[in-house]
Amino acid sequence: MKLYYSAGACSLAPHIVLEESGLPYEAISAPTKTKALPDGSDYRKVNPLGYVPYLTLDDGSGIRECAVIVQYIADQAPEKNLAPANGTRARYALMSWLNFIATEVHKSFAPLFQPGMPDAAKELSKEKIAARLKWVDGELAGKNYLMGPDFSVADAYLFTVTNWAKPMNIDLSLYPNVVAWRERMAARPAVQRAMKAEGLI
Known part of the structure; x- marks a missing residue:
């Protein structure tokens, strides 16, 4: 590959x-x-x-x-x-996370990287990102990873996307569960x- x-x-x-x-x-x-x-x-x-x-x-x-x-x-x-078996309820839960990350978080960052994007549009994107991260923070309460105790491919995707928060001046400290999860992720070899x-x- x-x-x-x-x-x-x-x-x-x-x-x-x-x-x-x-x-x-x-x-x-x-x-x-x-x-x-x-x-x-x-x-x-x-x-x-x-x-x-x-x-x-x-x-x-x-x-x-x-x-x-x-x-x-x-x-x-x-x-x-790294992913639940195909056809299982858990696999559909994973796909829900992946689709959420792709369409609600990843795509919300896109305007922030777009040259010439008006500041007002960027602020709207940041508001959407904040709302989505607040929800994710709640979902991570009491969990090590998005799907529960174990790492899955969804964690890799969300970790990658949330890496963009710092250069885009998005304060992740507002989401303590996200911060703790990111620390666990960053420690993985x-x-x-x-x-x-x-x-x-």
């Missing part, structure tokens, strides 16, 4: 999951700004949409979209318990390996 990533982007989530899985893979830098791969070729020849993450499989086919990629990886290493590989720590 080959994971195309851009340092610190949402592709950090599958990077973390690959490290958690123990599966063999190659990580290839595909910076979102330049779209230039290490060999000088245009990343859009691999993924015409031009964004990350993108996972190419050994048969040459590819998978896009973070929430789908992390589930695919988890299913290749079922013994690691797989998280540290993925972040070091991307030059983030």
Whole structure:
């Protein structure tokens, strides 16, 4: 497998999951700004949409979209318990988290990174992020991870997205359960390996 990533982007989530899985893979830098791969070729020849993450499989086919990629990886290493078994109620709970993170949190950050976005629009996005993080904080009360006592791929995705809070001047100290959860996540060896590989720590 080959994971195309851009340092610190949402592709950090599958990077973390690959490290958690123990599966063999190659990580290839595909910076979102330049779209230039290490060999000088245009990343859009691999993924015409031009964004990350993108996972190419050994048969040459590819998978896009973070929430789908992390589930695919988890299913290749079922013994690691990174996702509940397909068809179970717990798996649908995981998919609910992944969809929530993708559509309610991840996408709410997007305007903050958009050049030329009016300040008023950015403030509206920050208000939405704050409301969603307040809800997540409540959901994390009494839990080690989003799904309960054990890490899942949803944690990798939310950790990645909440990494953007500091550079966007969003105060996470208002959400003590989120802060404590982030500390648990940051201490995981797989998280540290993925972040070091991307030059983030």
